[in-house]
Amino acid sequence: MKVLGIETSCDDTSVALFDSDRGVTANLVSSQVDLHGRFGGVVPELASRAHLVNLLPLVDVLLKEQDLELRELDGVAVTAGPGLIGALLVGLSTGKALCMAADLPLVGIHHIEGHILANGLTGEMVTPAVVLVVSGGHTEVIHMPGIGRYERMGATLDDAAGEAFDKTAKLLGLPYPGGPPIDRLAGKGTPGRFSFPRPLHQDPRIVFSFSGLKTAVGLTVAGLPRPLSEQDVADVCCELQNAIVDSLCQRLFQAAERKRVKAVYLAGGVAANGGLRCEVARLAEARGMHFVPPQSVYCTDNAAMIAYAGFHHLQAGRRDGLDLDSFARAPLASWR
């Protein structure tokens, strides 16, 4: 089965092809980082317009590269939400038009399910599992008894983990998105020079809070001599990352133990973080739990994860009509 995936929920325009015999044969991402970088965050209207300009040419390139006609596909999977509504509508309308033109089945995919199933592109997923979803817009823990079945165990009360990286990077004068530079600099920092809070540490619920980190980092940075030295910035990054990773790991393993699962997974852009991957691997091994980090290229937004999720939906006989709507917010629901 050959499934075309389309992802336009935020600032990356991406198309991909998943072939059930060969795996991902194409995953094209047109990044808008340069477009939004100077604003320090994504500007929704600019994102929609850039998707409109980039999406169809990317589909064309993919089909040419793969030497495929549209009608040779077995279906189109497109992110229906959550995300920026204007950006999503560009992907959804394009997906519908392609399906109508070539009489193909259409499936709408929840972006978070795409991130979770991206783990299946690295190796067969072991279930039941508990998944930590950490991206620019989401931080939640999901119990996954099997593919297509999801139960949210808890989430952040304020900022997402990715937002914590992005907002504190801005305070430190680092480029957007902030996760990758903080990840890189954290390795050069001196652990223990600063101390940042681990909020809700004693709370028995599966909850996170990251909004206080921005204030803590702001106060620390304000007390340092200007201009900040490279070592100062690296030391702040190191402890900031440690604080975020500690909070995330505490809840992930608390949830895994509560559900008595033998496997844990990471999903979303922050799953690319080196510190988080190492710590989850260490803690999983100590508990005899299965954990394989997802390939970095499938952590941040990409259409391969949407095509692969679409393959599971289509294989199970699920289809959407041309009346399928996009949505800005909605929890991930089970479909199996």
Ligand code: KG4
């Ligand atoms: O999943 P994603 O590409 O988009 C959303 O659905 O939000 O996640 C983007 C987020 C950004 O906040 C970015 O700073 C963060 O993922 N990110 C990272 C790393 N790479 C991307 N955070 C920490 N370490 C990284 N290496």
Ligand code: ZN
């Ligand atoms: Zn995402």
